Amino acid sequence: MAKLLEKIVWALSLALTASIIAYTWYITAPAERITITNMPILLDGRIFLPLPQKVSELTVEETILLRRSIREYTSEPVNLSDLAMILWAAYGITEPRLGFRAAPSAGATYPLEIYIVVGERGVKYSEGFLDEGVYKYEPHSHTLLLVKRGDYRRALMNAASGQSWVGEAPLNIVICAVFERTTRVYGERGRVRYVPMEAGHVGQNIYLMATALKYGAVVIGAFNDDQVAKTIGSKLEEEPLYIIPIGVPRRQPKTSFEDIWEYIESRR
Ligand SMILES: Cc1cc2nc3c(=O)[nH]c(=O)nc-3n(C[C@H](O)[C@H](O)[C@H](O)COP(=O)(O)O)c2cc1C
Structure with missing residues (x-):
């Protein structure tokens, strides 16, 4: 016993x-990294983007000079590391203590949500291409969250009155707003002024970072809101404000400060 x-x-x-x-x-x-359909993805469906760092050679003034709305792209993809920099410039963290972002925000209410619509072979990284699909950018962890799989560029183009550059760009960024985050503090002024202004700041940051990395972009305001929201699978409270196709320009914009001097001098 x-x-x-x-x-x-x-x-x-x-x-x-x-x-x-x-x-x-x-x-x-x-957390274990596993590979699903040739894409580095975590078990919970998040993609860790390369960390933000100094990458471009152009100064701010050169970048502003070269920024143009570009609507024609080659078939080349966008590099994942460049996309990561463009997203960080759009709405990434630039002040770790308070979590402030790359763009100013009324009362730091941060009403915007950033989606990306990636086409087939639209974004490349060292081991292959991101799966085509819709992803959401999470600034605090600098990650992408897969929303849905599939190439939704054509549907997005149709939602934007058939603007061909939306369908042809390797990827599109869609800026959405949750107005309530700002209107609960600022009321109607938040809806008609502050949130659209903030989308403008983010749009310009995207333009400038894309330009500095030799990509072309164009901001699109003409689209059917409901159709865009349905296409990207955004939440009910997230209203689309801007679509921004991005790709390698067929022709790099050419201008110089000398050209600008000539223009100004001839008008003095
Ligand atoms: C609020 C807003 C909405 C716009 N919507 C469109 C659009 O729907 N489609 C388009 O091709 N360009 C659109 N644009 C881009 C303008 O056409 C472009 O900025 C303008 O022609 C000046 O050219 P630039 O951006 O190269 O300086 C928009 C720009 C802004 C600011």
Whole structure:
């Protein structure tokens, strides 16, 4: 009887030790990276974007000079690291203590949500291409969250009165607004002024970072809101404000400060 009791105690302590080891491993092991359809993706469906860093050679004034609305693109993809910089410039974190962003926001209410619509072979990284689909940018963790799979560029183009550059660009950014975040503080003024102004700041940041990295972009305001929202699968409270196709320009815009001097001088 004593022997049996001893065996049971042994078995129980062995089981307890094994559970403690398994539990400790479970809570301390790093999140496992697995590959689904050739895309680095975490178990919970998030893509970790390359971290923001100094990348461009152009100064701010050169970038402003070269910024143009570009509507014709080659078939080349956008690099994931460049897309990461464009998203960071749009609405990424630039002040870690308070979580402030790359664009100013009335009362730091941050009403905007950024989606991207990636076409087939539209975004490349070292081991392949991002799956075509709709993704949402999460600024705090600098990650992309897969919303839905599939190439939705044509549907987005149809929602934008058939503007061909939407369908032809390797990717489109869609800026949406949750107006309530700002109107709960500022009322109607938040809806008609502050939120659209903020979308303008974000749009310009996207233009400038895209230009600095030798991509072309154009902001699109003409579209059917409901059709765009349905296409990207945004939440009911997220209203689309801007579509921004981005791609490698067929022709790089050419201008110089000398050209601008000539223009100004001739008007003095
Ligand atoms: C609010 C707003 C809405 C716009 N909507 C469209 C649009 O729907 N389609 C388009 O091709 N360009 C659109 N544009 C881009 C303008 O056509 C472009 O900025 C203008 O022609 C000046 O050219 P630039 O941007 O190269 O300086 C829009 C620009 C703004 C500011």
